[in-house]
Amino acid sequence: MEPTQPLLFLLGASHHTAPLAVREKLSLDQVRAADLAARLQQTAGISEFALLSTCNRVELYGVAGSPDSLAALRIALAETTGCAPADLDGVLQLRQNHEAIAHLFAVSAGLDSQIIGETEILGQVKAAYDGALARQWTGPVLNRVFQKAFQAAKHIRTHTRIGEGQISVASVAVDLAGKIYGDLAPVNVLVVGAGDIGLKTVQAFQSRGARSITVASRTLSKAEETAAAAGGWAASLAELPEILATADIVASSTSAPGFVLTHDLISTAMKRRAARPLFLIDLALPRDIDPAAAALSNVFLYNLDDLAKIAEGNLAQREAEVARCRAIIAERTATLWLQLAPRLSGTR
Amino acid sequence: MSPLPTDRALLWLGALLYLAGFVTGLLTLVRRSTAAGPRAVLNSLLVAGWIAQMGGLYARGLTSGGCPLGNTFELVQFVAWSAMVLYFFVGTAFRVSLLGLFTAGYAGALALLSLLIPPWDVIHGQKIFGPNPWIELHAALAVFSYGVFGLLALTSVMTLLQNWSLKHKRLTGLFWFLPSVVQLDQINTRMLSLGVLLLTVSLGVGSVWWLRDTASVNLPKLVVTVGVWAVYLVVRLLRWRARLVSVRFAWVCLVMFLLALLSLGPVNSSRPAHQVTLTPIER
Numbered sequence: 001m002e003p004t005q006p007l008l009f010l011l012g013a014s015h016h017t018a019p020l021a022v023r024e025k026l027s028l029d030q031v032r033a034a035d036l037a038a039r040l041q042q043t044a045g046i047s048e049f050a051l052l053s054t055c056n057r058v059e060l061y062g063v064a065g066s067p068d069s070l071a072a073l074r075i076a077l078a079e080t081t082g083c084a085p086a087d088l089d090g091v092l093q094l095r096q097n098h099e100a101i102a103h104l105f106a107v108s109a110g111l112d113s114q115i116i117g118e119t120e121i122l123g124q125v126k127a128a129y130d131g132a133l134a135r136q137w138t139g140p141v142l143n144r145v146f147q148k149a150f151q152a153a154k155h156i157r158t159h160t161r162i163g164e165g166q167i168s169v170a171s172v173a174v175d176l177a178g179k180i181y182g183d184l185a186p187v188n189v190l191v192v193g194a195g196d197i198g199l200k201t202v203q204a205f206q207s208r209g210a211r212s213i214t215v216a217s218r219t220l221s222k223a224e225e226t227a228a229a230a231g232g233w234a235a236s237l238a239e240l241p242e243i244l245a246t247a248d249i250v251a252s253s254t255s256a257p258g259f260v261l262t263h264d265l266i267s268t269a270m271k272r273r274a275a276r277p278l279f280l281i282d283l284a285l286p287r288d289i290d291p292a293a294a295a296l297s298n299v300f301l302y303n304l305d306d307l308a309k310i311a312e313g314n315l316a317q318r319e320a321e322v323a324r325c326r327a328i329i330a331e332r333t334a335t336l337w338l339q340l341a342p343r344l345s346g347t348r
Numbered sequence: 349m350s351p352l353p354t355d356r357a358l359l360w361l362g363a364l365l366y367l368a369g370f371v372t373g374l375l376t377l378v379r380r381s382t383a384a385g386p387r388a389v390l391n392s393l394l395v396a397g398w399i400a401q402m403g404g405l406y407a408r409g410l411t412s413g414g415c416p417l418g419n420t421f422e423l424v425q426f427v428a429w430s431a432m433v434l435y436f437f438v439g440t441a442f443r444v445s446l447l448g449l450f451t452a453g454y455a456g457a458l459a460l461l462s463l464l465i466p467p468w469d470v471i472h473g474q475k476i477f478g479p480n481p482w483i484e485l486h487a488a489l490a491v492f493s494y495g496v497f498g499l500l501a502l503t504s505v506m507t508l509l510q511n512w513s514l515k516h517k518r519l520t521g522l523f524w525f526l527p528s529v530v531q532l533d534q535i536n537t538r539m540l541s542l543g544v545l546l547l548t549v550s551l552g553v554g555s556v557w558w559l560r561d562t563a564s565v566n567l568p569k570l571v572v573t574v575g576v577w578a579v580y581l582v583v584r585l586l587r588w589r590a591r592l593v594s595v596r597f598a599w600v601c602l603v604m605f606l607l608a609l610l611s612l613g614p615v616n617s618s619r620p621a622h623q624v625t626l627t628p629i630e631r
Binding site: 176178179180181182274275276277294297298300302306309310313 | 514528530
């Protein structure tokens with residue numbers, strides 16, 4: 001009988017294979033992760049491992065002495081999460097050796113993410129690896145694979161257009177504000193409407209340095225509530241003419257049936273604001289801002305459709321880059337696998 | 349045969365290096381590379397082109413015994429050279445995205461155009477400004493201010509493109525790399541101030557000598573020069589009072605520069621011709 005080779009493996013579920021309800025069951029909080037780690041450490045043949053758990057994936061990377069050890073992994077995962085092993089059929093995917101490497105590279109580069117090219121995943125992979133390294137779960141093989149995954153992700157981000165262009169409406173709006181104002185720190189942001197969309201928009205602008213935030217709403221108490229959450233000022237809609245003269249970015253998302261910001265109101269404000277441009281973002285349906293205002297000089301008006309169109313264009317551009325990224329990953333995987341295969345043989 | 353390159357050879361080299369820089373910048377843009385390498389190549393080509401052009405103008409200056417501003421060819425070359433000097437300062441100070449590409453194209457096109465039109469390079473006399481260095485300073489400052497207005501016209505074009513792209517929601521390709529509306533407006537305003545200041549100093553210096561000898565400057569030159577200065581001054585005042593902003597301000601700056609360029613002809617032709625032999629143009 002031919003001796004079995006040690007192997008590098010990935011066992012896990014992601015948004016590609018498991019619906020949200022299943023991913024919720026499989027998710028590993030700190031307690032569960034510690035429990036699973038303890039089980040893996042006691043599993044014969046598992047010499048190295050790392051756990052990656054995000055809202056979109058639960059994955060175990062590791063080195064097993066033989067394929068027989070992998071069956072024990074499924075059981076350990078099922079026991080830790082309380083899932084029946086049968087429920088995991090078709091949900092868990094197993095990749096071995098160079099395929100496992102290619103998968104980690106793709107995950108790290110954001111190619112396997114729901115939002116292609118997003119960068120948050122790289123931080124999550126790094127955190128997962130740092131945790132495993134600190135607890136001495138990893139060894140020479142996984143250390144090398146993860147380090148190479150980070151290098152590949154960085155290379156892909158630098159040399160392809162996979163991360164270009166924002167693909168969420170709020171981020172697109174913030175990017176556009178940057179095209180108008182450059183630095184967002186000194187701009188005055190006015191949010192009309194105290195709902196959830198308004199708050200999210202405020203947060204998006206704050207994440208890019210905007211400091212002066214005013215929330216205006218028909219109900220002042222609601223405006224105060226949202227303004228308090230955002231660290232800004234509250235105002236009533238009656239104050240709009242005054243505030244509009246000093247605001248640089250206006251994001252409106254009320255449920256009003258008609259225009260909250262009329263052409264005349266904006267036109268009057270423009271006469272009082274010298275040379276400063278005005279960026280209007282209409283996030284409401286029906287629309288809050290009179291489309292005729294777009295014709296005013298130095299006024300830039302974008303509605304939900306405009307922003308969504310830009311986001312879709314950016315996403316299409318990212319998707320078009322995936323093939324290039326996959327080619328880079330294939331090349332780097334092959335190189336790494338050539339180096340790792342003899343090392344894995346040596347761990348027998 | 350002289351082992352040293354001639355003034356025109358150096359000016360040709362300068363123009364070609366500018367155009368090579370423009371092509372490099374364009375290719376970088378098409379490939380949407382964000383790496384620092386191509387940008388360094390672009391800037392190196394522009395510096396090399398600028399040195400070659402300065403060498404050519406210096407050689408001319410030695411031959412004519414003064415600032416080489418004796419004919420349309422030299423004026424246009426000097427305007428292109430001034431724009432490049434300003435780019436090195438403005439580009440470094442404000443890190444204006446795409447300004448290097450635009451300046452390379454603009455300076456390269458001006459330099460090439462002047463080289464391709466032999467009648468512009470008419471033979472002129474030595475010491476065309478006479479023995480008075482103040483008159484030479486006056487002329488150099490005036491032409492340098494045209495260089496500033498030239499770069500202002502470029503940033504105005506960038507403003508118009510950026511405004512168009514934002515208004516029409518076309519933000520792909522070149523448009524995405526344009527500087528922000530506010531940054532362009534700040535640069536335009538400062539360039540206009542600098543240009544007006546230089547032209548004011550130039551005319552101030554010139555007027556002192558003109559008052560001593562009013563016959564030394566003919567009426568067309570006087571009217572055109574003062575007219576260009578007055579209009580730019582009015583534009584600056586209107587911008588200061590926020591009466592001329594955004595797209596209209598950019599259009600005015602662009603059109604004004606085209607008119608100022610056209611004014612170089614009457615200004616230059618009003619000067620009496622002398623005889624001095626520069627590098628002969630092969631015809």
